[in-house]
Amino acid sequence: MSGGDGNADEWSRLAAESARLPDGKFLKIYELLEQMRERPEVQGAFETIRPRLTELRPPRRLAVSRLFFRPVEDVLDDPMGYQRRLNRISRAVLAPCWRALRDRLPHGLVAEMQSTLSTIDSRDARALAVVGEPLWTAGAAALDQLLVEVRANLKLQVTLFGRDEDVLNQLATVADVVRIGPRIEALKLALPAKPIGELAESHVEIVKTAMIELGRENPRHTGPALLVLTSRMRRPGDLLRMLQEVRLGGTPQEKEGLTRELSGIVVGNLLRQTSDMDREAASADSSELAATAERLTEGLNSVNEAVLALRDKEMSRKVDGARTEIGEFVKRTIVSDVDQALLGTLFGPDAAVDPDEKVRKAEQLALALRKSARLAPHLGIKREVDAKINEIRRQVEAGTETVLRGQPGAEVQRRMFNSLRVIEILAGSDEAERLFREWQRRSV
Known part of the structure; x- marks a missing residue:
């Protein structure tokens, strides 16, 4: 070819x-x-x-280009999911950026880096952070110069990146993050792996110390670091709250501006992911859909305090709209037909399906519904989810009692225990134990 x-x-x-x-x-x-x-x-x-x-x-394969973009990996989006004005980067920008940048790096640096990388385990994050430091320092400076050139020369911009000015904004974000690449990689090593859930007190202190040090070095360095960290967190609002509690370099007005900008970015990114839910739903099962809804709801809950503090009616309206959208998504993709799928799995006649596989699928559906029930109060769909759970419980009990009236044997016992497992997931172990005693009495 x-x-x-x-x-x-x-x-x-x-x-x-x-x-x-x-x-x-x-x-x-x-x-x-x-x-x-x-x-x-x-x-x-x-x-x-x-x-x-x-x-x-x-x-x-370890490549110099991959090492260069390592600090920005958490703010990369596939081209189909990329949205402007969120300080994120489309993967489509990486290749033209590297082609333009490679010839502007110090002579011999790329070859020297590639030779070094050939001796390093690609999974050794600590070693990569050390090796990458000179590349990130030189690359950020070269990218700054490249941006100066293309902004002064429209023909060069069109040749390298096309006419879309948003590409230059993405390149500026790359430069801002790569410039503090060693600090970004050090934070990744010191904190839990993503997605980061609850932070321990020691981790909170690490983040606060990093924010203070970056702010003292240069107030402009704090924003890119927080952009990366919020992208790694399930509850990005926790980081916004930490930002309120520390004293950075610069003026109070600069800190307030950073808080407002970062809050808008965090909320905007959550809204972007909310709008992507239906596109991702086509290839996901019920447990994956429930996990997506849970992650986004948790993220929105975490930013409540920051959004209220900003007194931004438009942002509050968007957050409320996102909750409604997630609630509709849960009702449409998980709750709507879960009773038919679950009951069909438990009592369906398909003998070709492995019994263990059938009970696994029934458990998966029940667990997704239970997770939806936990989210329901936050999403305004508690009544609908409770009604669905009650209806499923009623039908599982009725279906099991029909089975118990059949010929006694191992198959009847297996079906009864499958039903009890579903009831335990949806209603708790006490209810499952009560039904077990009642069904045992009837079968005897």
């Missing part, structure tokens, strides 16, 4: 076909693409196979 931008469609077709191959053959195609990652015509191919790569998670 020859090179050239004209072959981009051909590479994308190859990638689409490879995604349907067995794992071994697919990974061989991936290795081929990895060797040609720097070529612009193969970028679309990577977007095509990204879902399969996310599933398989093959070892990734």
Whole structure:
């Protein structure tokens, strides 16, 4: 296959076909693409196979370009999900950025870096943080200069990045984050792996100390660090609250402006993910859908205090709208038909399905519904979810009693215990124990 931008469609077709191959053959195609990652015509191919790569998670070849963008990995979005004005970066920008930047880096730095990387384990985050420091320092300076050049020369901008000014905003975000790359990587190593849930007191102190030090060095460094950290947290509002509690460098007005800007970014990113839920739902099961709804609800709950403190009616309206949207999503994708799916799984006649698989699926549906019940008060759908749970309990009890009236045997016992497991998930162990005693008495 020859090179050239004209072959981009051909590479994308190859990638689409490879995604349907067995794992071994697919990974061989991936290795081929990895060797040609720097070529612009193969970028679309990577977007095509990204879902399969996310599933398989093959070892990734260490490359200087990948190390350079490592500090910004938490603020990257796929092109289809990218939205402007959130200080995030589309993956589509990375390849043209690196092509323009590579020749502007100090002579020999890329070759020296690649030689060093060949001796390092790609999973050794601590070693990568040390090796990457000179690359991030030089890269941020080169990217600053590149932005000066393209903003002064429209022809150069069009040649390198096209006419869209938003690309330059994304490059500025890359520069701001990479500039403090060593601090970003040190924070990642000191904090729990993402997604970060509740922070221990020691972790809170680490974050506060980092914010204070960055603010004293340069108030402009605090924002990029917080942008990355909020993207790694399930409850980004916790970080906004910490920001209120520390004294940064600069004026109080600068801190208030940072708090307002970061709050808008955090809320905007949660709203973006909310709007993406339906697109992701097509390939997700009930447990994944419930986990998505739980994560977004938890994130919105965490920003309540910050949004109220800003007294921004428009932002408050957007947060309330997002809650309603998540509630409708839960009702539509989890609650609506869960009774039919669950009862069909428990009492359906399909003998070809493995019994263990049937009970696993029933448990999965019940667990998703229980998680929805926990979210319901926050989403304004408590009445609908409670009604669905009560209806399912009634039908499970009725269906089980019908089974118990049949011929006694191991199959009847197995079905009874499957029903008890579902009741235990939805109503608790006390209710399951009560039914067990009653059903045992009837079967005897």
